[in-house]
Amino acid sequence: MTNPIIPKITLVGAGPGDPELLTIKAWKALQQADVVLYDALVSDDVLDMVRPGAILVDVGKRASKHTHPQEDINWMLVEYAMNHGHVVRLKGGDPFVFGRGYEEMAHAAMFGIKVDIVPGLSSCIAVPGLQGVPVTCRGINESFWVVTGTTRSGSISKDVELAAQSSATAVILMGMRKLGDIMDIYTALGKKDTPAMVVQNGSTPEEKVVLGRVHNLSERVAMADASSPGIIVIGDVVALHPQYKQAEPNYVALSKKGKVTNEHISV
Ligand SMILES: C[S@@+](CC[C@H](N)C(=O)[O-])C[C@H]1O[C@@H](n2cnc3c(N)ncnc32)[C@H](O)[C@@H]1O
Known part of the structure; x- marks a missing residue:
């Protein structure tokens, strides 16, 4: 007698x-999966960790060429779970940070399928962190905003302008195509000298980092031929990057509590 199939979904953040x-926990889920549905941002090195014999399904989505619409992915999850058992839904970063993880979970719940969550390291914190740039730093800022550069309508989120009015670090995801417009918003608010950086393919061998300020970042990014997937980080904390002094020799940061410069860090 064959074992009955018990449908189960694990929503996993791949970092x-x-x-x-x-x-x-993510590694264990990949070892136990019958099927893995993965996005474009999941690296081949991560896919190498999937149990041999598991079915791998690429549902990768990139801004202008959707391989599968979200609705299809929702249905695929349910169908694979019902026909094969344990489905791991593998997403870049954390599934709940601009990952549409909740929609997929809610869809599965309509069919009574159990969904476990395995959070992942979100690029919004990990990618700047790997550069030595903390999203918050005592004495420099009191919050950080994670904003999408691309809303459903295709326009820039109004939250970019709100973040620009604060002293927060702004971490903008999916904003590379709007980089110039985002810098214009900061410039219009008198922040053309604020430190800013772009990191493309953070934490991978293809990583590219571009450092500068609001007024010169777009030009430097074009020269470095950096594009998507990339995050944009804007705020005084960017000046803590160990190479910031080389990139912007004249930059002197003044925090609320005194002078904070990257000279505090010896490299
Ligand atoms: C659909 S969002 C998903 C974010 C993901 N859930 C997370 O928590 O990181 C995709 C965007 O995340 C950012 N991103 C994800 N991984 C990245 C990486 N390794 N380097 C730079 N940016 C990355 C880019 O802005 C990309 O366009």
Whole structure:
């Protein structure tokens, strides 16, 4: 007698790309999966950790060429779970940070399928962190905003302008195509000298980092030929990057509580 299929879904965050940044729980889920549905941002190195014999399904989505619409992915999850058992839904970063993880979970719940969550390291914190740039730093800022550069309508989120009015670090995801417009918003608010950086493919061998300020970042990014997937980080904390002094020799940061410069860090 064959065992009955017990449908189950595990929503797993794969982190920013480096397979060593997977959690132990994520690794265990990949070892136990019957099927893995993965996104474009999941690296090959991470896929190498999937149990041999598991079915791998690429449902990768990139801004202008959707391989599968979200609705199809929702249905695929349910169908694979009902026909094969344990489905791991593997997403870049954390599934609940601009990951549509909740929609997939809610869809599965309509069919009574159990969904476990395995959070991942989100690129919004991990990618700047790997550069030595903390999203918050005592004496420099009191919050950080994670904003999407691309809303459903295709326009820039109004939250970019709100973040620009604060002293927060802004971490903008999916904003590379709007980089110039985002810098214009900061410039219009008198922040053309604010430190800013772009990191493309953070934590992977293809990583590119561009450092500068609001007024010169777009030009430097074009020269470095950096594009998606990339995050944009804007705020005084960017000046703590160990190479910031080389990139912007004249930058002197003044925090509320005194002078904070990257000279505090010896490299
Ligand atoms: C659909 S969002 C998903 C975010 C993901 N859930 C997370 O928590 O990181 C995709 C965007 O995340 C950012 N991103 C994800 N991984 C990245 C990486 N390794 N390096 C730079 N940016 C990354 C880019 O802005 C990309 O366009």
